[in-house]
Amino acid sequence: MENLSLHKLLVEAKHGNDQSFAQIITLMQQHIFRYCLLMIGNKHDAEDIVQEIFVRAYLKLHTYDEKGKGNASGWLFTIAHRICLNDLKKRSRWRRLLAKAANEEVVRYGDLEFMNDNDLSLLESLTPKQRELVVLKVLHEMSYEEISEIVGVSVINLRKRFERVRKKLQMEHADNFKGRVNYEH
Amino acid sequence: MSIEKLFESKFKVTEFPEIDVKERVMKQISLRKDQQQYKLKTKVTVIAVSTCIFLLLTGFASAAIIGLKNQSGQFIFSLKGYDEENSSPTLAEEIVQEHLEKIQPGEAIAIYSPYSNPDNVVTAQEKPIYYYELEEFRTSVLDERFFLPATLPDNIIFEKGLSHHKLGYPDTTDLINQSQANGGVIVSEKIPVYEEVQGITMEFTIDGEKYEVFMHDGSKWHTVYTDLKKVEDTRTIPFENSEVLLVLRDSQQELIWKTEQPDMFYSIKAQGNEADKELKMMTLLRALIN
Numbered sequence: 001m002e003n004l005s006l007h008k009l010l011v012e013a014k015h016g017n018d019q020s021f022a023q024i025i026t027l028m029q030q031h032i033f034r035y036c037l038l039m040i041g042n043k044h045d046a047e048d049i050v051q052e053i054f055v056r057a058y059l060k061l062h063t064y065d066e067k068g069k070g071n072a073s074g075w076l077f078t079i080a081h082r083i084c085l086n087d088l089k090k091r092s093r094w095r096r097l098l099a100k101a102a103n104e105e106v107v108r109y110g111d112l113e114f115m116n117d118n119d120l121s122l123l124e125s126l127t128p129k130q131r132e133l134v135v136l137k138v139l140h141e142m143s144y145e146e147i148s149e150i151v152g153v154s155v156i157n158l159r160k161r162f163e164r165v166r167k168k169l170q171m172e173h174a175d176n177f178k179g180r181v182n183y184e185h
Numbered sequence: 186m187s188i189e190k191l192f193e194s195k196f197k198v199t200e201f202p203e204i205d206v207k208e209r210v211m212k213q214i215s216l217r218k219d220q221q222q223y224k225l226k227t228k229v230t231v232i233a234v235s236t237c238i239f240l241l242l243t244g245f246a247s248a249a250i251i252g253l254k255n256q257s258g259q260f261i262f263s264l265k266g267y268d269e270e271n272s273s274p275t276l277a278e279e280i281v282q283e284h285l286e287k288i289q290p291g292e293a294i295a296i297y298s299p300y301s302n303p304d305n306v307v308t309a310q311e312k313p314i315y316y317y318e319l320e321e322f323r324t325s326v327l328d329e330r331f332f333l334p335a336t337l338p339d340n341i342i343f344e345k346g347l348s349h350h351k352l353g354y355p356d357t358t359d360l361i362n363q364s365q366a367n368g369g370v371i372v373s374e375k376i377p378v379y380e381e382v383q384g385i386t387m388e389f390t391i392d393g394e395k396y397e398v399f400m401h402d403g404s405k406w407h408t409v410y411t412d413l414k415k416v417e418d419t420r421t422i423p424f425e426n427s428e429v430l431l432v433l434r435d436s437q438q439e440l441i442w443k444t445e446q447p448d449m450f451y452s453i454k455a456q457g458n459e460a461d462k463e464l465k466m467m468t469l470l471r472a473l474i475n
Contacts, residue, residue, distance in 0.1 A: 016351065016379040018211070025207040033204050047204050054210040055217075059356045062377040120195055138192040166188045 006072035014061045021061075025054050028073070031140065032080050038120070038135045039084040039128060042113050049087055053080045077140075077150045081132065088128045122169055130165045133158060217354055251419060253430050253443050262406070262430070262443035262450070266413040276308045284373045290314045295355030296373040299364050307357050311378055313347035313386075322346035328382045330447055331400055337472050342390040349384035349401065353377030391465050398473065399452040403443055406450035424467060425474075433458055440466040 006027060012020035032053055036046040057079050064075055115123050123131050132151065136142045144155045153161070252263035276298055284296050293311040316322035323333045326348055337343065353376045363372045384401030418433040430441040438458055442451040453466045 014377070016381065018214070021214075022207055022211055025210055029204060029206055030201075034201050037201065043202055043204075047206065050204065051206045051210055051213070054206065055213050056356070058210075058214050059354060062353055062375070120199065122192070122195070134188070134192055138189055139196050162188075169188060 003072050006076075007066075010061070010064050010072050010075070011066040013058075014064050014066060021058060024057075024076075028076055029054070031073070032076065034139060035077065035080055035132075035135055036084055037114055038123060038139070039132060040087065041115060045087075046114075049080075049083060053083050056083065071146065071149065074146055074149050077136070081150050084132070085128060125168070125172060126165060130161060130168075133161055134165060137162065251430075253421065253428055253441070255427070255445055261445055262441065263408050264413075264430075265408060265410050267410050276306075280371060281308060281310055284371075285310065285312045287373065288312050288375060291378065293350075293352045293376050293378045294373050295357075295360060295376045296371065297357070297360040297364055298371040299361075299369045300371075305357070305361060307355055307360060309352050309355060309376060311350055311352060313349075316346045317344070319343035319346075322387075326382055326385055330402065330449060331382060331385050333473060334475065337389075338468070340392055341469060341472060344388040344390055344395075346385060346387040348382045349386065351379040351381040351383050353379070389469060391469065394462075394465075395456065396466065396469055397454045398469065399450075399454075400473075401450045403445075403448035403450040406443065422463070422467070425471070429467065429470070431463060438462050438466070440470065442470060 006024065009020045009024045009027070013024060029050060033046060033050045036049045036053070037043060040046045040049060053076075057076055060079065064072075115121055123134065126134065129151070133147065136147045136150065137144075142150075144158050147153075147158055148155045151158075251265075252260045255261045276296060280298065281296060284294055288294050290312050291314050293309060295307050295309045297305070297307045316325060319333070319337070320335065322343070322345075323335065326333070331348075355374065355376045360372055360374060363374075364370055384399065386400075387398045389396045389398065416432060416434050420431050421428045422431060424442065427442075427444070432439040432441065436457055438455050440451075440453040440463070443449070444451075451470060453470055455462045455466055
């Protein structure tokens, strides 16, 4: 991602240039969509959320720090992070309601059909916050510092969280980690 | 194999679908902007600074529509009574002023009050910067649509002027949530003010009496909603190859003019319903546009 050109476009959009904002959508929509898709789990809902994210970004343009360090994509992903987590919370509440009505066990982390279809079932057992960390760190190649700014968690805690993810996956899916086993006592 | 390597290899072979939401997003943004002047049942509307216009149906106006027509006989401006979709402003002036105290001149604020506000109307207002010299004001408004003459007839005195800038659209969901989270209080937040000037308001004195002029980009001023019961009389008068609408309410007269090329809206208000006020308002309007 060209953070500098995105920063320039955001500044222009902040000053009322809607065409610049349209360019921002073109530049960032696939990145944001992949993040949402892996968080929400299905294409249709993820696409709706991407729309909501950009509309919200437009409404929040006045909060973009044009004189700041210029982590433009971080600003956008922060909005995406909040909207995705809110959406997952709503889904979780709704699912609990349905499950209660049907006297069934709750499926916790979403309608993750995309993961099932694409051999990403490892992500299914992770909490949304854990999944987000993996997606931002591995798929979007962000540093802990960048992720910390997006999700509002300290770098130290993010490292701990990632460590917990590693141990969890190693215990639950040992076959995937052949050649490296690390058990905590 | 580490987690990173494992997921890296999986993501590499994942076929992520492509999307294109640009058009839908820009359309949604455009719809929200259009909704700034109108009231909606769904969530919110933003009410910009505006004048209230009162009108009563007369023999001169069309039986169905009160307004102004162009030379082709089409209505270019119409006045309608408040209805379900478009009702009167809900926010008291003192509350607006209280929140304007929180910002500096040249800044703008969006205010949401949950009281007697079933349609969740949000009020957006700019705190103006006043100019008390005509020349200084003229040069501050860098938009040829609001070109003002350098000199005026001797009996027309410029008292003060201010510009209405394009405002950003507030995050109405956020405001409503804030209000609810704090037990249903009135909340406000700053919104952006853009450089684009969309209108100006000026105050003049003519022969010792005050006249207020409002000029605005006309694209959102094709229809104005008002309380028709408060209007006593209206009529149209020929003016500059078109016509103006004169409105009488209580002790106030108002002159309304709308042009197509450029698309502009004009309103001049004066206290008192003496007959000579009508002539003075037209003289003032003529002095401003020539």
